[in-house]
Amino acid sequence: MLNRQGRPTQAGAASHEERATFTGNKALQQIEPLIFEIGHHEATGVDIDKPAPFKSRLGKHARQGEIGLPGLSEPETMRHYVRLSQKNYGIDTGLFPLGSCTMKHNARLNEKMARLPGFSDVHPLQPFSTVPGALELMLELARYLMTLTGMPAVALSPKAGAHGEACGMMAIKAAIEAKGEGASRNVVLVPESAHGTNPATAALIGFSVKAVPARPDGTVAVEDVKALLGPDIAAIMLTNPNTCGIFEPQIVEIAAAMHEAGAYFYCDGANFNAIVGKARPGDLGVDAMHINLHKTFSTPHGGGGPGAGPVVLSARLAPFAPVPFIHVEDDGRLHLIETREEAPEGNKPFGRMTAFHGQMGMYVRALAYMLSHGSDGMRQASEDAVLNANYIRAGLSDLMSLPFPDHPSMHEVLFDDEWLKGTGVSTLDFAKAMIDEGYHPMTVYFPLVVHGAMLIEPTESESKASLDLFIATLRDLAMSAKGNDKERFTSAPHHAPIGRLDETRAARQPVLKWEKPAPAKAAE
Ligand SMILES: Cc1ncc(COP(=O)(O)O)c(C=O)c1O
Numbered sequence: 001m002l003n004r005q006g007r008p009t010q011a012g013a014a015s016h017e018e019r020a021t022f023t024g025n026k027a028l029q030q031i032e033p034l035i036f037e038i039g040h041h042e043a044t045g046v047d048i049d050k051p052a053p054f055k056s057r058l059g060k061h062a063r064q065g066e067i068g069l070p071g072l073s074e075p076e077t078m079r080h081y082v083r084l085s086q087k088n089y090g091i092d093t094g095l096f097p098l099g100s101c102t103m104k105h106n107a108r109l110n111e112k113m114a115r116l117p118g119f120s121d122v123h124p125l126q127p128f129s130t131v132p133g134a135l136e137l138m139l140e141l142a143r144y145l146m147t148l149t150g151m152p153a154v155a156l157s158p159k160a161g162a163h164g165e166a167c168g169m170m171a172i173k174a175a176i177e178a179k180g181e182g183a184s185r186n187v188v189l190v191p192e193s194a195h196g197t198n199p200a201t202a203a204l205i206g207f208s209v210k211a212v213p214a215r216p217d218g219t220v221a222v223e224d225v226k227a228l229l230g231p232d233i234a235a236i237m238l239t240n241p242n243t244c245g246i247f248e249p250q251i252v253e254i255a256a257a258m259h260e261a262g263a264y265f266y267c268d269g270a271n272f273n274a275i276v277g278k279a280r281p282g283d284l285g286v287d288a289m290h291i292n293l294h295k296t297f298s299t300p301h302g303g304g305g306p307g308a309g310p311v312v313l314s315a316r317l318a319p320f321a322p323v324p325f326i327h328v329e330d331d332g333r334l335h336l337i338e339t340r341e342e343a344p345e346g347n348k349p350f351g352r353m354t355a356f357h358g359q360m361g362m363y364v365r366a367l368a369y370m371l372s373h374g375s376d377g378m379r380q381a382s383e384d385a386v387l388n389a390n391y392i393r394a395g396l397s398d399l400m401s402l403p404f405p406d407h408p409s410m411h412e413v414l415f416d417d418e419w420l421k422g423t424g425v426s427t428l429d430f431a432k433a434m435i436d437e438g439y440h441p442m443t444v445y446f447p448l449v450v451h452g453a454m455l456i457e458p459t460e461s462e463s464k465a466s467l468d469l470f471i472a473t474l475r476d477l478a479m480s481a482k483g484n485d486k487e488r489f490t491s492a493p494h495h496a497p498i499g500r501l502d503e504t505r506a507a508r509q510p511v512l513k514w515e516k517p518a519p520a521k522a523a524e
Contacts, residue, residue, distance in 0.1 A: 029497055032083040036514050039070020045077055068516075087497075089440045095462055095470050099412040099443040099455025100195065100243060102273055102295035104385075109372055110298065110365035119364045124356035128336055134360060135326055135334045141367045142326075145291060145310055148378070149272075150282025153318035155311045155325065156363070157354045161270055164290025164309030165201040165237070167322060167353055171288055171313060172235050172264045173205055174320040174350035185263070189228055189236040191220045193244055193449045198237040198268055207234055214449040218244035218404040218414075222253040229261040239268035240284070241275065243447040244404060245389065245412040245455070255285025264288070264317070272296045273459075274386055274411035277379025287314040297366035308362035323349045324357050384460035385411040388467060392456055395471035399478040403450045411459070417452025425481040427452035429489035432500060433480075436493045437473050 024031045056062055072080060090096070096103035114120060122134050142154045155171075158164040169188070176185045188202035191212040199209045210228055215221050220238060236258055240248045248254070255265045267281055269289040273296040281289050293299045293308045301307070313321055327335045327344055336357070340349050373381060386409070393402070393413040401418035417427045431441035431454070443455040458467060480488050491500055 026497065030083050030086075031497060032080065032087065034514055035070050035072070035080055036516075038076070038080070039072050041066055041068060041071060043071035043073060043076075045072060045074035091461070094438060094440065095458065095466055096440050097442040097456045097458055097470070098440065099245070099414070099457040100270065100446065101301070101443065102270075102292070102411075102457060102459060103301065104273075104295075104298050104459035105461035106298055106300045106365070107369060107372065110368040113368040114361045114364040116364075119360055122360055132334060135336065137367060138357070138363055139326055139328070139334070141363050141370075142310075144367065144370050145312060148276055148280070149269075149286075149289065149291070149312045150280030151286070151289070151312035152282075152315050153313040153321055155313065155321045156308070157322060157324065157352075157356075157358045158290065158309040158311055159306040159354060159359065160309040161268075161290050161292040161295075162197040162201060162309070163353065164292075164311045165197055165266070165268065166205065167309075167311045168266050168288030168290060168313070168317075169201055169205045169207070169235070169237075170322070170350050170353075171311075171317045171320040172266060173207075174348065175264070175317055176234055178320070178348065181262075184231055185234040187232045188234055189225065191238060191242070193218065193220075193242055193447045194237060194239060195243055195268060195270065195446075198239070202235075202237060212236070217406060218242070218246050218449065219248055219407070220250070220254065222250040222257055225254050226257050229257060229263070231262070233258075233261060233263045235264040235266050235287075237266045237268060239271060240281075241271045241410040243271075243455075244407075244414050244450065245271075245409045245457075246404060246407045247275075247410055251284050259285065269312075270295060271411060274382055276382045277375060278382055281312070282314070286312075287317050288312070293362050293366045297369045299362045299365040299369075306359050308359045308366070319347050320350045321347075323352050325349075381460045382411075385458075388458040388460060388462055389413045389456070391464075391467055392458055392471060395467075396474055396478070399475060399482070400454070403453075412455055412457035414447075414450060415454040415456070416450045417454070419478070420452065420481060423481050423484070424486045425489040427454055428503075429492060430454070430477065430481060432492040433477055433489045434473075436488075436495045437477070439470065439473065 091103045091105060118133060119137070122131055138156055142156060145154045146152060155167055158167045173182070176182055186207055187210050188207040189212050190199045190202060190209050192214040202209050212220055212224055212228065215224070219242065225236060236254065238248065238251070238254065240251050242248055258265045264287040265285055267284075267286040267289040269281065269291045272281075272289070272291055276296060288311055290309045290311045291297075293310065294301045299307065323340065323343065324336055324338050327337050329335055337343050337347075340351075343349055370378065389409045389412050393409050396415070397405075399419065400415045403414060403416040403418075420426065420430065427444050431444045434441045443453075443457075445453055446455060447453055458470070462470075477488075493499060
């Protein structure tokens, strides 16, 4: 007997608990084949009139056979995509402890604001005179970002953190070239604990990268930076709080050392959500820092298009900010500067990074978040993010090992795999077993400076009850791992529709294209 996927059903073959169902579904967890596997060329959800006879001008370019697109009726189409959407694990379905990624609640008020037709229907090619409200909103967002970071300028157009890194580093490059040092200052320092995008960005922009060693306590020491400084150093890219969830204690000294050596300080601001309202990067000596609006200001990751990764700039870098940008005329009128030639005196934009000014929906959501929280609310969000991470740390640190126990955690807590030694269970196995318990795993094997890293970031969105359940679940798993229940881990997940994948094969030989299966051979 064949099930919906055309595969032989095993119904009746196994014990009640493990018996496969006729359909392959597990209760409401429905298997969803690819649309190519369930669609038919001849099916369509719409009734289109046959076109009137016409003379084709395509000649030999005219298609000879069927295009082969799968067709479904309207209800089948709805079901297919709704079922696919239900396979997502998201912040709206459960605690999402991915460290460094900051999966916090996307407030519905922000969504409502972004859907106001005056914002959602704006077209980037609309005449400038018809969108003054949108520009005012962008200026207001820029004002908030500059106030919160203590920086005098911001470029709004980058589309994400990594794109913001590129923007900040291009501004640094332009500033170095303007000083006539372009040929000699071509090395960027990147700590070993950095996110992979940092060295990649520096290399993409044409710098060579030198690693700054990580101290045994997970931080960067000013002496190690000073030892690498010279006339060839263009900048350092340093994350603060760093990727181990620790506030860099010597950040001010590091910034001063960079400036003294004629170099710049790029701060990776991915973890700004830990310090909003508590510390201003401008006061720490930062020259450029991207802000992932989807992390710190709760815009959705993805969110119907590209995101937004504005970059705040110091006075030294502000003149090099890319076009387009909004210029406020002396009489208060707003003017959108689109080209280098139009830029007001003193501005030397390094170029343009994006076709248009940015992702309006993200700007609206981020500003709605800021206005609805107020300054006290944003400060409390940072405090609660730190409190929640430390609550998890306190709830687990008797069972799981902390690589840097002497530093308090900021918004995320980092464990290593020391505590798993001798159990036969790896960090990956532990993460997979979390899926069986209904949790998306934490970030694993990052940062690389820690063996078998497990980086947990609960964010401020989680209630005490939700944190307690998470801690209790991880405690249960940890005790199982220590109690020799290897099977719970090494072949996990057991309850997910798809079990353990060969991740190496998936990475090395990805199947990116659906191939039509060969027709089944007739039964003998
Ligand atoms: C420390 C750090 N830097 C940079 C990035 C890149 O940001 P994005 O994913 O927005 O490009 C991330 C993303 O997770 C990050 O955690």
